[in-house]
Amino acid sequence: MRIREHPILRFKERSKIAFTFDGRTLYGEAGDTIAGALHANGVKELSRSLHLHRPRGFYCAIGNCASCHMTVDGEANVRTCITPLKAGMVVKTQQGKGRVDGY
Amino acid sequence: MGTEEAVVIGAGPAGLFAAYELLLAGADVTLIDRAAQAGGQLVKQTHKFFGSKEHYASIRGIDIRHRLEHALEKNGDGRLRTLYSTTVAGFYADGALACVKAERYYRLHPEVVVVATGASERTVAFAGNDLPGVYAAGAVQTLMNEQGIRPGNRALMVGSGNIGLIVAYQLMQAGIQVERVVEAADEIGGYQVHASKLRRLGVPIETKTTIKRAFGTNQVEGAEIWRLDAKGEGIAGSEERLTVDTVCLAVGLSPLVELLSQLSVDTRFIPEFGGVAPVLDETYMTSRPGVFACGDVANVEEASTAMVEGRLAGIHAAGYLNRQIPRRKEKIQALETSLRTLRSGPASEHVRKGLRKVGEHA
Ligand SMILES: Cc1cc2nc3c(=O)[nH]c(=O)nc-3n(C[C@H](O)[C@H](O)[C@H](O)COP(=O)(O)OP(=O)(O)OC[C@H]3O[C@@H](n4cnc5c(N)ncnc54)[C@H](O)[C@@H]3O)c2cc1C
Ligand code: FES
Numbered sequence A: 001m002r003i004r005e006h007p008i009l010r011f012k013e014r015s016k017i018a019f020t021f022d023g024r025t026l027y028g029e030a031g032d033t034i035a036g037a038l039h040a041n042g043v044k045e046l047s048r049s050l051h052l053h054r055p056r057g058f059y060c061a062i063g064n065c066a067s068c069h070m071t072v073d074g075e076a077n078v079r080t081c082i083t084p085l086k087a088g089m090v091v092k093t094q095q096g097k098g099r100v101d102g103y
Numbered sequence B: 001m002g003t004e005e006a007v008v009i010g011a012g013p014a015g016l017f018a019a020y021e022l023l024l025a026g027a028d029v030t031l032i033d034r035a036a037q038a039g040g041q042l043v044k045q046t047h048k049f050f051g052s053k054e055h056y057a058s059i060r061g062i063d064i065r066h067r068l069e070h071a072l073e074k075n076g077d078g079r080l081r082t083l084y085s086t087t088v089a090g091f092y093a094d095g096a097l098a099c100v101k102a103e104r105y106y107r108l109h110p111e112v113v114v115v116a117t118g119a120s121e122r123t124v125a126f127a128g129n130d131l132p133g134v135y136a137a138g139a140v141q142t143l144m145n146e147q148g149i150r151p152g153n154r155a156l157m158v159g160s161g162n163i164g165l166i167v168a169y170q171l172m173q174a175g176i177q178v179e180r181v182v183e184a185a186d187e188i189g190g191y192q193v194h195a196s197k198l199r200r201l202g203v204p205i206e207t208k209t210t211i212k213r214a215f216g217t218n219q220v221e222g223a224e225i226w227r228l229d230a231k232g233e234g235i236a237g238s239e240e241r242l243t244v245d246t247v248c249l250a251v252g253l254s255p256l257v258e259l260l261s262q263l264s265v266d267t268r269f270i271p272e273f274g275g276v277a278p279v280l281d282e283t284y285m286t287s288r289p290g291v292f293a294c295g296d297v298a299n300v301e302e303a304s305t306a307m308v309e310g311r312l313a314g315i316h317a318a319g320y321l322n323r324q325i326p327r328r329k330e331k332i333q334a335l336e337t338s339l340r341t342l343r344s345g346p347a348s349e350h351v352r353k354g355l356r357k358v359g360e361h362a
Helices: A034-040 B013-024 B040-044 B061-076 B137-146 B162-173 B192-200 B258-262 B303-320 B328-342 B346-361
Strands: A016-021 A024-029 A069-072 A075-079 A090-092 B004-009 B029-032 B080-083 B087-091 B097-101 B104-108 B110-115 B119-121 B134-136 B154-158 B177-182 B209-215 B222-227 B240-242 B246-249 B253-255 B267-270 B275-278 B291-293
Touching: A016 A034, A024 A034, B004 B013, B004 B303, B013 B029, B013 B040, B013 B061, B013 B110, B013 B303, B040 B061, B040 B137, B061 B080, B087 B258, B110 B303, B119 B137, B134 B137, B137 B162, B137 B246, B154 B162, B154 B209, B162 B177, B162 B192, B162 B246, B177 B209, B253 B275, B267 B346, B291 B303, B303 B328
Parallel strands: A016 A090, B004 B029, B004 B110, B029 B080, B110 B291, B134 B246, B154 B177, B154 B246
Antiparallel strands: A016 A024, A069 A075, A069 A090, B087 B097, B097 B104, B119 B253, B209 B222, B222 B240, B267 B275
16 A cells, blocks of 8 residues: 555655554554554555544544544544554544543 | 633644744744644645745645744744644633643743644544544545555545545555545535546546445444535435445534633634634734634635745734734735735635634624
């Protein structure tokens, strides 16, 4: 899912960063956002909606809409589309509003 | 006296230029953006801009941003403070701003504020529009052009305004097959040049057609489009199924007025600007003295006009601070003339109409 060839832009391979997503170890690249790294791994479902528990992905990618909220390192409602990925982050699919204790 | 002299919220083309003029006038400026870098929408614009030379035509958006940042540094003279990765979350009645950066909360109390927060992308109603894989067109641009990540393999673009056409072309450049561009209106909304580029790549653009639904279990696996009759209702039996994993919505923008609404400044619903916009006087000041607005947050338009509005708002904000600007009057006149020129074309009719409505209330 990464673009390596492009007529205008250059995307060099950057250093790998390991993180966990729902218990699985995945790898992103330095400079990724959390949502971007998940996308590059084929993960589009980031949370479940409040009432009907429908799958949610990102929508605006610039921090406007709250569609990409996930639980990161125990903190709920992190806007993963604008939060940079860091090594060792523990990222979880968020259920509804999320909880203060990190689930 | 506030704790800061001038705060500019949003470092897109409007905010960057407002900061530039404030700095030129000798003010201390704090420039805030929730993104990790300056540029706003420019960061993802890989196409050459339309407009005239003095407004950066035929330069790519991504390069305009570098030029602007450079100009700021040169004129900053140590008086520019940038706070990136910082979200302004609150604007209080006493004029204080609540800013959040990496779990830390900051309170600023500026003398003047220029709000240049841009716009947010709208959505449309159809079954399955909440599935992962349905994205705003600008979001797909961010993912592809800023992060180098593909949203999927096959896409449907909904909307044929300039944003829809440009992003469809950029999807193809990134190796994503655009199956179709659909447009509910009778005619293609964007410029012919962009439509022709897509047609040359073999991407069909269908007017009087829209999306009926997106389907898939946990993410988009396909979409159904259908034709619209003269009343704009879907024609039963005209449905066509497309195998796509990405649906991009380029159906317009709305001014991002949340911060201004917290202050309860006067706003007005202006359909031509895509939603509720602040009422401004001729100095770009809102109904709250010392609070200015410019760019897409004031009226959804283009980077070229956002830059000129930003300069004007910056000059007027400096005036509010009693900062002297050499040849101020001539400068303002020249900028206002250039705005009028930019807005003189037939494509700007809706902008002129919207501005008249704002003016009626100012
Ligand atoms: C696909 C596409 C193609 C385009 N092509 C052209 C073109 O060819 N020519 C042209 O002239 N225009 C073009 N435009 C339009 C142009 O990009 C916009 O009109 C312009 O960027 C608006 O500038 P702005 O500074 O008002 O807002 P923006 O560029 O949106 O900047 C607003 C900034 O404010 C920040 N912000 C918002 N809220 C907060 C907050 N609460 N706290 C902190 N920061 C905040 C945002 O992060 C952002 O950086 C195009 C737009 C798109 C989407
Ligand atoms: S996708 Fe809209 S806030 Fe992250």
